[in-house]
Amino acid sequence: APLGLIQEALPLLQESGGLVVNISSDAALGGYAGWGGYGASKAALDLISKTLA
Structure with missing residues (x-):
């Protein structure tokens, strides 16, 4: 859900x-x-956040 919200x-x-x-x-x-x-979903969220920063 966070990735979809960010994309929108x-x-x-x-x-x-x-x-x-x-x-x-x-x-x-x-x-x-x-x-x-x-843990895997939280690690993915961290990496997405760093990538978009």
């Missing part, structure tokens, strides 16, 4: 100088047993 809002954000704030988790940096999918 990007033209307006670029035009207005707006910002995107994503809230992630330390699970993106180190795994937790049984939380693989959650």
Whole structure:
């Protein structure tokens, strides 16, 4: 969902100088047993945010 929202809002954000704030988790940096999918999704969010910055 965050990527889709960013893609839709990007033209307006670029035009207005707006910002995107994503809230992630330390699970993106180190795994937790049984939380693989959650950690992977947070790591992806971190990388998307860094790429767009």
